[in-house]
Amino acid sequence: MTVLEKVEKVEKVEKEGGIKFKKECVFELEKDKGVLLKRNLKSLMSKKFIIGCFYVLTVVLGSIYGSYQQKFSTSFETSSWFDYFNITHKSNLINQYFVKKGWFWTSIIFIIYSPRVIHANKPGQYFKFVIRWILATLYWYSITQRFFGPSIMDRIFVFTGGKCDDYQVFEAYACKKNGGRWIGGYDLSGHCFLLIHASLLLWEEITAFTCRPKNWEIAREKEKILSGILVFLLLLWWFMLVVTTIYFHNFSEKLTGTIFGVLYWIIYNYICYVHPNKLMPYDLKELEEREL
Numbered sequence: 001m002t003v004l005e006k007v008e009k010v011e012k013v014e015k016e017g018g019i020k021f022k023k024e025c026v027f028e029l030e031k032d033k034g035v036l037l038k039r040n041l042k043s044l045m046s047k048k049f050i051i052g053c054f055y056v057l058t059v060v061l062g063s064i065y066g067s068y069q070q071k072f073s074t075s076f077e078t079s080s081w082f083d084y085f086n087i088t089h090k091s092n093l094i095n096q097y098f099v100k101k102g103w104f105w106t107s108i109i110f111i112i113y114s115p116r117v118i119h120a121n122k123p124g125q126y127f128k129f130v131i132r133w134i135l136a137t138l139y140w141y142s143i144t145q146r147f148f149g150p151s152i153m154d155r156i157f158v159f160t161g162g163k164c165d166d167y168q169v170f171e172a173y174a175c176k177k178n179g180g181r182w183i184g185g186y187d188l189s190g191h192c193f194l195l196i197h198a199s200l201l202l203w204e205e206i207t208a209f210t211c212r213p214k215n216w217e218i219a220r221e222k223e224k225i226l227s228g229i230l231v232f233l234l235l236l237w238w239f240m241l242v243v244t245t246i247y248f249h250n251f252s253e254k255l256t257g258t259i260f261g262v263l264y265w266i267i268y269n270y271i272c273y274v275h276p277n278k279l280m281p282y283d284l285k286e287l288e289e290r291e292l
Helices: 003-070 081-085 093-099 102-118 123-144 152-159 172-177 190-210 213-221 224-247 251-274 284-289
Strands: none
Touching (some): 003 224, 093 224, 102 190, 190 251, 213 224
8 A cells, every 4th residue: 555545544534533523523512402402491491380380379378368358348239439449349440441351451562562572683583472472362262252152161151050041142241241140150260360361471471581681681771661561560460360369259260260371371381391392482592502
């Protein structure tokens, strides 16, 4: 074998060895990214779990306090103008104009806040928050409005013996609109459902700040008023949840409303953890770059 042939052979071996080494490095890098992704997802899920438990605990403790207070309270059937300002009465202004239109107010702040703060400077990601809102809205709509006919809430009410006393209708809205009374069935707490479902949707957006510190700066500096409105809405929803758990429904009805309130959030986060996808308010790349 000539010297030239020996040199060429050595270069070939070194080249092949370099390629192999490069492949091994890439494999190790991809493996590290996968481990970091799972670790960060687990960290995020732990924080979200604490938030979910906070709302469940609010319902439980509020219900316990409410049952204790009812033993010593006296109820009055008479109504007056004061009822509009009495948070313990269902006719109060906050309930009539905010809670009963809760999904509208939640949607407004969600649709404005997400593109301006969560996905700021990333217009190509706008489709993500639109799809998240559509999915959450469809869930809310099926529970409270319509689900291939009557809503799931109305179906449960009728299935458990409920009815409209004066009309042959099977929807609460149609019954009350015609002057009837919706009586007799299992009335799961729509307030617990709505207030928890809406709050967790907004919290899901806020968790993106963990991965996007620059967006947190935008929220604090450029969009302070909008961020303040979001925080105010979350506090209002929580306050009205406390009021609901103390003064309205029995514990079973509140518990069922709470289960439906967290159900969408549990399914959504389970899917995101098992199959990380592009619907999340943060990118997979952001979860692979640094440890949270």
